[in-house]
Amino acid sequence: MTSKDENNSQDEQCSDWSSETKKNTKSLAIWTSAWVVTMAIATFGSLLVWPEIEWLKVVSVLINLLIGIGVIFANKRHLEGLDELQQKIQLDAMAIALGVGLIAGTSYSTLDNINLISFDAEISHLVMLIGVTYLLGVVLGQRRYQ
């Protein structure tokens, strides 16, 4: 049996523990997908489909907000379901993402305020930076404890 086969076999034996994590991860993925879809609907729907209907704009944003609250709780459940090493990896990644987001976001905003960049400092740029930094932090953490 190769090392890879042995690892796969051992992973299967851990199914009891990992099934709960898989369930929580799936739940988080569903909530996050729903949040992204409702955000797209709220944005593009309000701009392109119902630009004149104010109440529909409000309702679409409220739906997106409510689903966003669901994402927060799904993420909390996901983190609580992880074991202590995985929680540490997530915490380290979140610490890096928060730090980078805060420092880079503030500098980026300053660049905009003092007109050193020709475009507006959009919040979406910050969200993307935090997302990429967080993912990178998780990958590095996983490699560190392999």
Next chain:
Amino acid sequence: MKNRLKVLRAERDWTQADLAQALNVSRQTINAIEKGKFDPSLPLAFKAARLFEMPIEEIFEDEH
């Protein structure tokens, strides 16, 4: 922190997955503890001690 998890596990002919399942953690965590890359929490260390029916200090040893 040094530990004897790998030896104790081998004596019982357990895989990392067996131990992970018994302690309700991931195999990655067992692997990291055995390699000394990660120190377990006190509750997890006590859980391991109960599982192996040994005093905690016979499994985990402070390196300082």
